Amino acid sequence: MSDETLFGIIAQDIENKGYSVLPSALPEKLASALFSYQQTMEAEQFKSAGIGRGNEYLENKFVRTDEICWITGDTETGKKWLDWSSNLQRFLNRRLFLGLFSFESHFAHYGPGDYYKRHCDAFRGEANRILSIVVYFNTGWTSADGGELVIYKDEHDQDGIKVVPLLGTLVTFLSEEFPHEVLAANRDRYSIAGWFRVNTSVTAKVDPPL
Numbered sequence: 119m120s121d122e123t124l125f126g127i128i129a130q131d132i133e134n135k136g137y138s139v140l141p142s143a144l145p146e147k148l149a150s151a152l153f154s155y156q157q158t159m160e161a162e163q164f165k166s167a168g169i170g171r172g173n174e175y176l177e178n179k180f181v182r183t184d185e186i187c188w189i190t191g192d193t194e195t196g197k198k199w200l201d202w203s204s205n206l207q208r209f210l211n212r213r214l215f216l217g218l219f220s221f222e223s224h225f226a227h228y229g230p231g232d233y234y235k236r237h238c239d240a241f242r243g244e245a246n247r248i249l250s251i252v253v254y255f256n257t258g259w260t261s262a263d264g265g266e267l268v269i270y271k272d273e274h275d276q277d278g279i280k281v282v283p284l285l286g287t288l289v290t291f292l293s294e295e296f297p298h299e300v301l302a303a304n305r306d307r308y309s310i311a312g313w314f315r316v317n318t319s320v321t322a323k324v325d326p327p328l
């Protein structure tokens with residue numbers, strides 16, 4: 119499948135239902151490059167995941183226990199991923215007028231027993247995270263391995279839909295609309311999570327003060 123075809127399916131899903139779950143969707147070459155990159159650097163660079171970034175960085179082991187590493191364009195593989203993501207961003211902006219302005223993403227590693235409790239990636243009103251994306255690198259994942267992503271339709275939904283974190287599966291959803299969680303995994307679980315943002319700093323500057 120070409121990138122254009124794939125991006126078109128994602129756009130249609132987002133338009134129709136606000137989320138998209140596509141098995142075997144991430145291009146295989148990109149997936150295997152990213153996975154080996156994650157494996158080689160994980161020992162030295164990963165750190166315990168915190169909630170928020172920068173000054174807001176706050177480790178919160180009650181909410182999430184995975185380890186993360188932010189992806190930059192400093193390596194060939196990191197750059198390939200950011201190029202692919204920016205093509206998706208451009209496509210979605212043209213097709214859905216989302217006004218996506220920037221992208222941030224990190225590798226994540228959930229060891230056995232790790233989880234990320236039910237949360238939203240963005241909050242209505244203050245949010246500049248618009249679209250969340252998750253891709254997985256785990257071969258031969260079965261239901262006995264746990265670690266599913268559960269996406270809830272709204273804040274009242276207790277059932278959700280379960281996504282098996284299998285190699286190549288690509289998930290996108292509107293960040294404000296869908297609470298979600300990662301159930302405890304019984305084996306190592308590797309992934310990337312990313313967020314497309316709109317630019318809020320510009321409006322903050324031009325908005326007259328109250």
Ligand SMILES: O=C(O)CCC(=O)C(=O)O
Binds near residue numbers: 239252266267298311
């Ligand atoms: O790994 C997943 O399936 C989702 C991770 C997630 O929700 C997050 O990092 O915000």
Ligand SMILES: [Fe+2]
Binds near residue numbers: 238
């Ligand atoms: Fe999330």
